[in-house]
Amino acid sequence: MRSPGSFIVTLLAALVGAASSQNITNATWLDTGDTLQLSADPTFHFSLLELLGMGVYRGSDAADVLGAADAILPSDFTSFNSTFAELAARKQVQAFAAKNKVNARDTFFQAASYWRQADFFLHGNWSDPLIDLYWENQTACFNAANAALPVPGVRVTIPTSSNFSAIGIFYAPDHTTSAKPTLLVGNGYDGSQEDNYHQVCVAALERGWNCMTYEGPGQPTVRREQNIGFIADWEKVVTPVVDYLTTRTDVDMNRLALSGISMGGYLAARAAAAFEPRIKALVVNPGIVSVQAGYFTGFPDELLALFDSGNQTAFDAVINALLLNSSTPSGTRWGIEQGLWSFHTESPFEFFTLTGAMNLTGLYDKITIPTWTANSTRDTSFPNQSVMFATQLQNITNVALVTYDGPEGYHCQVGASTSTNRDVFEWLEDVFE
Ligand SMILES: *[C@@H]1O[C@H](CO)[C@@H](O)[C@H](O)[C@H]1NC(C)=O
Ligand SMILES: *[C@@H]1O[C@H](CO)[C@@H](O)[C@H](O)[C@H]1NC(C)=O
Ligand SMILES: *[C@@H]1O[C@H](CO)[C@@H](O)[C@H](O)[C@H]1NC(C)=O
Ligand SMILES: *[C@@H]1O[C@H](CO)[C@@H](O)[C@H](O)[C@H]1NC(C)=O
Ligand SMILES: *[C@@H]1O[C@H](CO)[C@@H](O)[C@H](O)[C@H]1NC(C)=O
Ligand SMILES: *[C@@H]1O[C@H](CO)[C@@H](O)[C@H](O)[C@H]1NC(C)=O
Ligand SMILES: *[C@@H]1O[C@H](CO)[C@@H](O)[C@H](O)[C@H]1NC(C)=O
Ligand SMILES: *[C@@H]1O[C@H](CO)[C@@H](O)[C@H](O)[C@H]1NC(C)=O
Ligand SMILES: *[C@@H]1O[C@H](CO)[C@@H](O)[C@H](O)[C@H]1NC(C)=O
Ligand SMILES: *[C@@H]1O[C@H](CO)[C@@H](O)[C@H](O)[C@H]1NC(C)=O
Ligand SMILES: *[C@@H]1O[C@H](CO)[C@@H](O)[C@H](O)[C@H]1NC(C)=O
Ligand SMILES: *[C@@H]1O[C@H](CO)[C@@H](O)[C@H](O)[C@H]1NC(C)=O
Numbered sequence: 001m002r003s004p005g006s007f008i009v010t011l012l013a014a015l016v017g018a019a020s021s022q023n024i025t026n027a028t029w030l031d032t033g034d035t036l037q038l039s040a041d042p043t044f045h046f047s048l049l050e051l052l053g054m055g056v057y058r059g060s061d062a063a064d065v066l067g068a069a070d071a072i073l074p075s076d077f078t079s080f081n082s083t084f085a086e087l088a089a090r091k092q093v094q095a096f097a098a099k100n101k102v103n104a105r106d107t108f109f110q111a112a113s114y115w116r117q118a119d120f121f122l123h124g125n126w127s128d129p130l131i132d133l134y135w136e137n138q139t140a141c142f143n144a145a146n147a148a149l150p151v152p153g154v155r156v157t158i159p160t161s162s163n164f165s166a167i168g169i170f171y172a173p174d175h176t177t178s179a180k181p182t183l184l185v186g187n188g189y190d191g192s193q194e195d196n197y198h199q200v201c202v203a204a205l206e207r208g209w210n211c212m213t214y215e216g217p218g219q220p221t222v223r224r225e226q227n228i229g230f231i232a233d234w235e236k237v238v239t240p241v242v243d244y245l246t247t248r249t250d251v252d253m254n255r256l257a258l259s260g261i262s263m264g265g266y267l268a269a270r271a272a273a274a275f276e277p278r279i280k281a282l283v284v285n286p287g288i289v290s291v292q293a294g295y296f297t298g299f300p301d302e303l304l305a306l307f308d309s310g311n312q313t314a315f316d317a318v319i320n321a322l323l324l325n326s327s328t329p330s331g332t333r334w335g336i337e338q339g340l341w342s343f344h345t346e347s348p349f350e351f352f353t354l355t356g357a358m359n360l361t362g363l364y365d366k367i368t369i370p371t372w373t374a375n376s377t378r379d380t381s382f383p384n385q386s387v388m389f390a391t392q393l394q395n396i397t398n399v400a401l402v403t404y405d406g407p408e409g410y411h412c413q414v415g416a417s418t419s420t421n422r423d424v425f426e427w428l429e430d431v432f433e
Contacts, residue, residue, distance in 0.1 A: 041074035059198030088114035108145035181255035188263025229344025235275035287389025291358035370398035
């Protein structure tokens with residue numbers, strides 16, 4: 001009888017033969033094609049694709065997302081929050097009714113994701129009580145799911161030397177106390193650490209890594225509970241979090257990597273570059289040279305000139321008129337509303353000014369650790385910035401720049417997390433070999 005191993009070798013040989021004879025690797029749709037559009041509104045499409053992609057790591061169910069996609073009206077933020085609140089409420093009832101722990105866990109994770117979606121487009125009105133109420137439900141659902149994991153994550157509040165505490169969740173792959181490689185993951189402008197669990201941490205844990213997520217000023221918990229907006233000097237967040245990691249015997253400090261997702265690509269690079277020598281590898285998705293340049297992408301020249309003129313009153317009047325205009329695309333409206341909320345300012349001029357300090361000018365040579373970044377062709381938030389970032393890294397030899405094209409080419413490769421995790425962990429495991 002043949003062993004299963006020889007069966008796999010034979011199967012692989014057949015597959016390799018088939019691939020080379022048909023040459024399936026040159027299919028152009030893989031290099032340039034888009035995905036099916038989940039909404040006529042490109043901003044809603046992006047959010048829905050991201051949520052659909054979380055399904056592979058238990059963050060959603062496909063029919064839920066496609067059903068919501070069918071119900072949501074383009075450019076109607078109320079239809080977006082209402083659809084997801086209704087879906088989340090139903091899931092939450094089903095989760096509470098589940099007697100089996102695994103059933104409850106899976107369903108609570110989905111409910112938590114849908115409450116986060118319900119919140120996502122609501123930040124234009126800071127007085128809207130739903131900003132906190134939805135989040136309370138997402139947190140309760142996520143905590144209930146987490147408690148049913150084989151090794152539940154531990155929520156920690158980490159005091160800093162500034163006027164805020166960092167908020168984190170530490171996940172271990174098992175109950176052993178041996179020192180393990182650890183991935184510290186931080187989000188950016190709008191994502192949450194609960195999103196990061198599904199996008200990155202499940203994959204890290206499956207590979208035997210610890211995974212810790214954290215949030216600082218401007219991010220979901222710190223913005224809501226401590227009322228503090230984004231800061232540019234992100235080492236004020238990362239250094240206390242790394243201090244926390246040193247207190248844990250199950251963390252191998254020689255194998256500590258920092259990952260920054262979305263605008264977190266700037267935050268992580270800044271912290272690791274200039275100020276945190278205990279980080280041994282950096283993963284930025286994408287690499288960011290200037291947050292302000294990213295957010296000004298597509299702005300008309302006259303508006304940029306008005307900003308440069310320094311006339312705050314005039315600039316704010318133009319942006320506020322855009323927010324009141326129903327023809328303004330969802331991406332512009334959401335981007336500015338989220339910026340005002342997360343940077344904690346009512347002035348668009350002040351928001352854009354604050355993003356100006358979020359650049360890496362003068363810091364590139366200080367980045368001395370192996371660095372991985374993603375060149376995503378469809379990234380409209382920070383177009384080509386990973387390439388510009390990687391080009392600037394002259395003081396290290398290990399710079400990985402992976403191109404994501406076609407359906408995988410969205411900002412942060414939404415919908416393609418398994419591809420990203422494959423590439424990142426292949427690279428990280430080589431770095432820490
Ligand atoms: C198959 O694709 C490879 C890589 O793109 C190329 O080098 C090779 O010439 C192709 N073979 C055929 C038969 O088209
Ligand atoms: C791939 O290239 C081969 C050789 O040029 C061509 O015959 C084939 O049609 C191509 N396949 C696709 C899917 O484009
Ligand atoms: C959606 O948000 C609007 C604005 O806050 C609110 O009036 C509405 O009740 C929300 N929908 C649901 C189902 O929570
Ligand atoms: C903001 O939300 C509050 C509380 O729900 C509501 O009273 C107010 O009318 C809303 N403002 C706008 C501009 O929609
Ligand atoms: C949060 O969940 C509770 C049930 O636990 C529900 O009664 C409440 O309406 C939900 N909150 C919102 C804002 O939908
Ligand atoms: C926190 O400190 C920063 C700068 O040190 C200051 O700008 C901000 O107003 C403070 N925020 C609060 C809520 O105390
Ligand atoms: C700023 O713009 C406003 C309105 O466009 C104008 O009235 C004002 O004079 C400008 N201020 C300066 C200092 O140029
Ligand atoms: C709203 O925006 C559209 C498209 O840019 C523009 O044509 C229209 O004049 C604007 N309406 C107002 C009231 O500013
Ligand atoms: C970069 O940020 C610094 C503050 O951190 C600021 O002084 C400088 O003007 C910014 N440079 C650019 C090119 O935006
Ligand atoms: C390059 O990195 C080394 C450490 O690897 C550091 O000592 C040196 O100062 C860096 N160069 C510059 C120009 O910052
Ligand atoms: C980045 O991706 C684009 C689009 O696929 C490609 O043209 C470019 O060569 C890539 N840049 C690098 C440096 O890999
Ligand atoms: C992307 O950035 C690189 C490095 O700065 C530059 O050489 C290239 O021209 C840029 N490509 C585009 C399409 O802007």
